[in-house]
Amino acid sequence: MAEFIFTNSYLLLILPLLSFVIIVLWLAGKYQNPAELDKTLRCQNQINDSEETQKRADDFAKGPKIAGLAAILLATLNALYGLGLATAYYQHVLAQPEHYPNRTLVCFDLAWLNFSPGLTANMGIYLDPISVMMIVVITMISLLVNIYSIGYMKDDPAFDRFFALMSLFTFSMLGLVVSSNILQMFVFWELVGVSSYTLIGFWYEKPSAVAASKKAFIVTRFADAFFLIGILLVSFQAKSFDFLTLNLPETAALLNQSIVLGSVPVNLLTLATLLIFAGGWGKSAMFPLHIWLPDAMEGPTPVSSIIHSATMVVAGVFLTARMFPLFSEAVGTLAVVQFIGSFTAIFAAIIAITQRDIKRILAFSTLSQLGYMLFSLGVAKISLHGEMGPGLNSLGYSAAMYHVFTHAFFKCMLFLGAGALIHAVHSNDLMAMGGLKRLMPKTYWSLLAACLAIGGIFPFSGFWSKDAILLAALQSGHYVTFGVGLVTGGLTAFYMFRLFFLAFHGEARSELHDVHEDPWMTFSIVALTIPTLGAGLFEHFFAGEMVASGLAYADHLSHPLWLPVIASLVGISGIGLAWGFYGHGRTEKADEWRQWFGPVYQLVQNKFYIDEIYLFITHRIIFQGIGAPVKWFDRNIVDGAMNLCGRILQLGGKMVRLAQNGQLQFYLGVTVLGLAALLFLAS
């Protein structure tokens, strides 16, 4: 059985791709919204009887679900396959450490690019603890989000396109996490970028959605350019693209040399890892490249849920973890990772407190949690085979992966819940909600669990993973980072419960019509409470199995008791504060305090004017200061020189043309005169 699963592991990628192809080729457009279809067909004079219209309307009433159901069917198969793969991996690889010393199994390997005898790139499926964990997360969340989308997108004319693109995204994301070499990862890395771009701009009639999709694509592409340079630097030195080779200590030793860049000496290892991390920097939307993520909320909510919170934005963390043995050798890079992570964690949490758009609050919360994961990686240090030596500390690594796992579920659920609220109220504005507890009880209780989880309250999943991250920061002696993490935990609890109370408690602040809980949507939300409640059970697994020698370090489970107590107290005080301000679903008390903060509040609410700074830099400095003069130079000097050559030749031609006037006798006269001149010269 396990043999079968491993040899056919490519099915994991084929299934979602198949779903995409089937929907695009056969299902899409068959059951379009009749109103829309009528309009187009009438334009083409293809429809003339009302019977046909009626038939199409009937088709639509039962039809559009087919694309969604097909996607769900294949996603279910894929989820089962993912679980099977995880089980087989657990039983055959993790259980036999003597056969698999570095816990890695490349179970599918296809020669892809043969550059030269010494340099080839393969397409492979690389199973190790983190990729298997990601496979489970992606396939499960993809399945639940697909189920949810049937309810959420049911009135959308582009229902089929949505499911096709979601399948494409699942394919790309799975390809990314199972990549066996960095070139393959880059290909899938760009593919998730494209899927994200198309899904953010899904409602392309809205100019804001188009702008957001372009912003997301350009910002991440900007970072990916550095990533590509990093790939080239590392692979050139290591003469390989394979992660197994790149993560060897020999590669780090090869790279650990000084080169002179301009006139500044830099360490090649630090430079290369920083460049590679830059890719993750953009994808995981770390400050100052975070600007695209809040805008990406223009896409449909299920998209925000799976792409912009649970899976794709984690790709940056995943990339860092995938190459972590190499990163471990680069002390400077790790310091950057740690600093950027902790800074973004608290920065985004502060902004989230002041936002009114429910999805933007969650977007900033995602940024903050990604910051947690990255600073946790930044305080860790491991080697490929996981052997522990002096100064090596795997706890931060395991904790980061654990937080990826727990965060994916509870944040996915928070987004799905927010989607349900938006669906009910028809507005993203928190101030338009309120009093929804009575109308949406299932959503209320599920979201309560998710908010408690992200707030780090025992025994919900977030408590365990945050605890592990804080402990990692504390154990490795990074006290500032630890403090930032602790404070951010309190802020997180505060802004999440601000959202929660304002949405559900008190009285409705806008007129609500026909609020109900859609069964498809509610199913997914309720189903996600299971991992949100139960992910704590995996703590031992994550502590022990993420790296080979993790078990020896699992004694951190007997960590100082004061840490979880303090962390919980901070979380509870955040919730208490939120209760005090917003507990009755009213904002009067908070408004008083807002007056008191005045300009500071303004600054935070406008996201520290980072977007405006970007606009200033791009428009005023780059476009006007550099672009416009360069354009002038190009138009007038470069083009001008070329045009001058052309003009001169044209003028010469014009003058020569005068001689050819078509008068036969003029020609003859010239001929005679010429002859005479020749004779005169010859004599």
Added chain:
Amino acid sequence: MTLSHFIILSLMLCAIGVYGVLTRRNLIGILLSVEVILNGANLNFAAFAHFRAFDPTAGAVFPIFVMAVSACEMAVALAIVISMYRRKKRLDVYRLEELNG
């Protein structure tokens, strides 16, 4: 009758021909003038053959060649002139200037 008389006559014929070519407005007149130029040249050949060559027949060959070739040339030229006349209903070279640059 010396060689000089013949040379002067042929020069006059040539000059008359060139004058005609340059001044006639009718295409047929230009062709006639070309014939006059050719005949001036022929006379020159014949005169030199008669007065200077060891074998007078050697020089007489050239006028015969020229006459044959110019007869062919005239046939072609007149065909062009006729078709041009049919097309344009005029043979005034000042008006026939479509081939300018």
